[in-house]
Amino acid sequence: MVGMGLAQAQTAATDTTLVEKGRLLAVAADCAACHTTPKGGAPFAGGYRIESPLGAIVASNITPSKSAGIGDYTLDEFSRSLRQGVRKDGAHLYPAMPYTAYTQLSDDDTAALYAYFMHGVAPVDKPAPQTELPFPFNLRISMAVWNALFLKDERFVPDASKTAEWNRGAYLAGALAHCSTCHTPRNALMAEQGDKAFLSGGSLGAWYAPNITGDATSGIGAWSEAELVQYLRTGRVAGKAQAAGPMAEAIEHSLQHLPDADLKAIAVYLKQVPGVASAEAKPRFAYGEASTTEIDQRGLKDGVDPGWRVFSGSCAHCHQEGGAGTQNGAYPSLFHNTATGADRPDNLVATILHGVDRTVDGKAHFMPAFGDAASFTDRLSDQEIADVSNYVLRQYGNPAVKVSVGDVQTLRAGGKPPLIAQLRPLIVPGIVVLAVLLVLIAALRSRARRRTQWS
Ligand code: HEC
Ligand code: HEC
Ligand code: HEC
CATH class of the missing domain: 1.10.760 (Cytochrome Bc1 Complex; Chain D, domain 2)
Structure with missing residues (x-):
């Protein structure tokens, strides 16, 4: 100086x-x-x-x-x-x-x-x-x-009836971390739906950003503040959830670097977001239990479940034969896991297709992508992915959810396009038809005018 x-x-x-x-x-x-x-x-x-x-x-x-x-x-x-x-x-x-x-x-x-x-x-x-x-x-x-x-x-206006911590959380979640751009459903014109659907779950291609309102069954109301902080900081909470796909990216690049006080503020705010309930009977982390199918079916030649075959060959060595994962939590349990207990299979299928790749504190959490594995022997077909998904859902997750080969194809292609994209092929012909109509109307009217002028 x-x-x-x-x-x-x-x-x-x-x-x-x-x-x-x-x-x-x-x-x-x-x-x-x-x-x-x-x-x-x-x-x-x-x-x-x-x-x-x-x-x-x-x-x-x-x-x-x-x-x-x-x-x-x-x-x-x-x-x-x-x-x-x-x-x-x-x-x-x-x-x-x-x-x-x-x-x-x-x-x-x-x-x-x-x-x-x-x-x-x-x-x-x-x-x-x-x-x-x-x-x-x-x-x-x-x-x-x-x-x-x-x-x-x-601009953000603090709510004087709430604590400073809640307001900090609302500002972080709303203005900065843009949670709602993923977690709020969108309308036909791809805008976030109004207040009543705020943070109640949105599709992101193959992935689904779940309901994170305060509702105890459909949202995160039954998570403790400490569990939410741990999830946002590390991307995993044993017996509840792991972060893959776009949420893994948000944690890897952004959320893990926030001070704990900020993460706690987000958790405090999140738990108070007005609950939006859907038809689920129990929280998505509460489904399933360990099974002995792997051991029972081993060695059987006839009548074995095709989904179990895939599970046994591609999943069991990490998630263990009973689906309970490993003691140290490096390989998570497939039951009591929001990806398998949800009322839609998107995140289960997306995880099988695209894997998990999340680096936190310099440590990588990695599951291979079976949908586009480089080696042919590791790659699973849409049929195999549907089979293993149904097996996992029935054994460990929400047994009411079923996956067809068509579902896997749709998710592999990036999910269902929103209405505006589906309509695109019609928009251009629509505009042409409209233009032709306008020209016709104009021509007819000028002819009519000329006729009246001449008569
Ligand atoms: C989710 C993705 C995403 C995030 C997060 C994001 N941006 Fe962008 N940003 C874009 C895209 C995509 C464009 C270009 C959009 C277009 O071409 O219409 C853009 C354009 C811009 C532009 C316009 C520049 C120009 O002249 O074209 C600015 C400035 C900008 N971003 C700043 C920021 C800043 C600062 C942040 C963080 C506070 C940020 N963006 C976060 C996706 C993002
Ligand atoms: C880029 C999109 C995106 C953004 C931004 C995002 N999320 Fe997520 N979030 C997801 C997806 C996708 C999942 C599902 C991940 C999985 O199951 O592997 C998820 C999962 C979660 C879960 C776990 C829910 C469950 O039942 O498993 C919580 C909690 C969560 N997000 C909170 C937040 C909060 C809070 C913010 C903002 C601070 C946020 N997310 C920002 C996409 C996003
Ligand atoms: C090489 C080891 C390995 C194999 C093989 C493997 N996984 Fe995983 N799996 C993981 C790891 C690691 C995670 C993430 C742990 C974390 O996030 O901390 C994971 C996470 C998951 C999740 C939770 C994803 C989420 O978004 O919450 C599901 C579901 C899952 N695996 C299912 C499967 C299925 C089905 C198979 C077989 C087709 C399989 N896994 C094969 C290691 C493996």
């Missing part, structure tokens, strides 16, 4: 604090989840393709590069893209960028994030590829209509 005036030194110190504050906020908001390409991409250089039912949306380069990133964004322009979903050039962003959640960010936190992205991130001058959605979704202006319908352009 030699040669620096006191005031300058003071500003420099505040700036470093502000940049560090912004860095922590960027972790809590998980900006890297989309803006850093997994497995070795330069931080925030973009290029990651987010598969949406309408096509892939490419995350932008948000490094401070002036040519390829957001280096020439002012604070106002940065705030507008974060909280209103509008780029510097005025074009609308697709809501794959979770501005519907970040819109709640405070001015102070937005400024801290800006300081971090301008001064704490290395510029990368390589532009990210452009997003190319098919017509009519390539018309970004359509998002202005979508925003008018669905974007609640409002």
Whole structure:
């Protein structure tokens, strides 16, 4: 600091604090989840393709590069893209960028994030590829209509009737960690459904983000605060659940790095989210028990369950023959497990297809992906996956849930597309028909007019 005036030194110190504050906020908001390409991409250089039912949306380069990133964004322009979903050039962003959640960010936190992205991130001058959605979704202006319908352009307002801890949790979950973008179901136009369905469960391709409202049966009401903190911090709670897929990513890149006080605040808030009940009879972690089928069926030649054969060959050496997993919990029990006790098979099938890959505290938790295993002998067919799923559900999980080969095919292909994507093939002909009709009507009317003029 030699040669620096006191005031300058003071500003420099505040700036470093502000940049560090912004860095922590960027972790809590998980900006890297989309803006850093997994497995070795330069931080925030973009290029990651987010598969949406309408096509892939490419995350932008948000490094401070002036040519390829957001280096020439002012604070106002940065705030507008974060909280209103509008780029510097005025074009609308697709809501794959979770501005519907970040819109709640405070001015102070937005400024801290800006300081971090301008001064704490290395510029990368390589532009990210452009997003190319098919017509009519390539018309970004359509998002202005979508925003008018669905974007609640409002900052977070603390609820004075609640504790400071609850408010901290609500802000973290809502404005930063954007839990609702995954856990709230979406309507036909892919917007989060209203307050009554808030956090009551949403589909994400092959995965399903379950109901995490306070309901004791359908939600997480029967989890203790400590269990929720442990899940968010490590991704596993013995006798309840493990995190795979998108939840594993949220934990790996973001949640495990939050201070315990913040995780506790999220848990306190979550347990008070108004419960949304569905038809389940008991909590999804409460199904199933160990079985002796593996031992009973061993050596039998006739009449053995095809699902058991797959289980015996591909699952039992890790999850053990009785399905109880290992003592140390490295291989979890398949009963008392939300993936097998849920009222839908998505997470069970998705886990078999895509495996588990979650690194916490530098330690990897790994289950192979049987759907696209590199070696042919490890790969399971859709039929085998349906068979082993039904076996696991019957032996260890919710026996009312059944899996067909068609279900596996649908989940392998990324789940059921939402209505708007299903309608796309009709939208283009629809517009053409409409245009032809309009031209016809116009022609008829002008002929009619001419006739009246002539007569
Ligand atoms: C779930 C994925 C996701 C997360 C998390 C996310 N973004 Fe984005 N972001 C995107 C995508 C996708 C785009 C490009 C959207 C488009 O082209 O319409 C984008 C675009 C942007 C843009 C516009 C840049 C430009 O000129 O194109 C900014 C700025 C931005 N993000 C900042 C952030 C910040 C800061 C965070 C964390 C607070 C963040 N994003 C978190 C997906 C994400
Ligand atoms: C990117 C999408 C995504 C985000 C963001 C996300 N989740 Fe999840 N979450 C999931 C998915 C998918 C699962 C199911 C994972 C599994 O079973 O392997 C899940 C599972 C859970 C579970 C376990 C429920 C059960 O019954 O097994 C809890 C609790 C949870 N999430 C809480 C949260 C909270 C709190 C936040 C925000 C701080 C959050 N999630 C953010 C996708 C997400
Ligand atoms: C090489 C060991 C291994 C094999 C083989 C294996 N698993 Fe797993 N499995 C794991 C690990 C490790 C986890 C995750 C543990 C954690 O998250 O801490 C897991 C998790 C699971 C989960 C919970 C996923 C979730 O999202 O909650 C299910 C269900 C499961 N396995 C089923 C199966 C089935 C069915 C098979 C056979 C087709 C199988 N596993 C084969 C190691 C294995």
